[in-house]
Amino acid sequence: MANAIFAGFNLANFWDDSDYALKQYVEEPPTSELIASVEQELGYKLPAAYIELMQGHNGGTPVNTCFPTDKPTSWADDHVAITGISGIGRTKTYSLCGELGSQFMLDEWGYPPIGICICDCPSAGHDMVMLDYSACGPQGEPTVVHVDQEDDYAITFLAKDFESFVRGLVNEQAYDTSAEDLQKDLARIRSSAFSPLLTELVAQQAEADYEQIIRNLCYKLTIEKQYFALHADELSTLLYDAQFLLYSQAHPVISKAAFLEVYPDIIALADGEFSTSGYAPDFIEDWFENRRAAGQIVVDSTGIFTFSEAYERTLRQRLLQHLA
Structure with missing residues (x-):
């Protein structure tokens, strides 16, 4: 024209x-x-x-x-x-x-x-x-x-x-600052401080260095996605598992709602630099319901939600593979 x-x-x-x-x-x-x-x-x-x-x-x-x-x-x-x-x-x-x-x-x-x-x-x-x-x-x-x-x-x-x-x-x-943002995310994942709650949870795990497992998982997830966020992919689901495992080992989970209430304080909206700075509740709710439907999250005789013994064994083996 x-x-x-x-x-x-x-x-x-x-x-x-x-x-x-x-x-x-x-x-x-x-x-x-x-x-x-x-x-x-x-x-x-x-x-x-x-x-x-x-x-x-x-x-x-x-x-x-x-x-x-x-x-x-x-x-x-x-x-x-x-x-x-x-x-x-x-x-x-x-x-x-x-x-x-x-x-x-x-x-x-x-x-x-x-x-x-x-x-x-x-x-x-x-x-x-x-x-x-x-x-x-x-x-x-x-x-x-x-x-x-x-x-x-x-x-x-x-x-x-x-x-x-x-x-x-x-x-x-x-x-487009995606390349610079990715490097900032990776640097934060490598060395920034965990939230007070996540610090407490990993400290109680004597079996292995769960701080390093969490950092390695988040690093691999971020490389895969090109940014730090949890959705419904395989690594995100494994991180949901890891957070529930660590939390339920230290604190009784009396209901789904109780866990969903504390979930943001672990990584999603956590105090400190190690955080995704946001999350979509539907993803974590769907993960919980799927684990319940599969019998992987169960309710014990006292009414407490935990992983089944079989699933916890399998999960710990999977998590240990991400230690190196």
């Missing part, structure tokens, strides 16, 4: 037409009548650069989805990210006047009445990119800002106009 507004800018490779984008964002090219009716409904004149872009491709997900910032937001220290750019229309979910369009975000999410919500973000509503008409009035040329619902709707200036915003978008790979 050749035009004076985006002169020298390659719009041919701007859009990423995934199935999701085509379904949720992309409208037919807008007619003059549709543009006028959308402007009337929203109460603002749309920027010429935005109309120009939409006439060539009416909404969607761009290839480059990040915009640099000079101060931190709830998304990152140095940039914000968008999921898509709203099209001019009413039929697609994320169009300007669609089901989750601009007015919905103002009415239901409480975004400030400064203009038009133009781009949604990966936070699913907790931050937005908006056209800000505060200084220019409804008929003027708006700036582009980021509005952070997570930070009491803090406003961060992004670009002087919509064209500058489009030209300033960069690819998310420019902010």
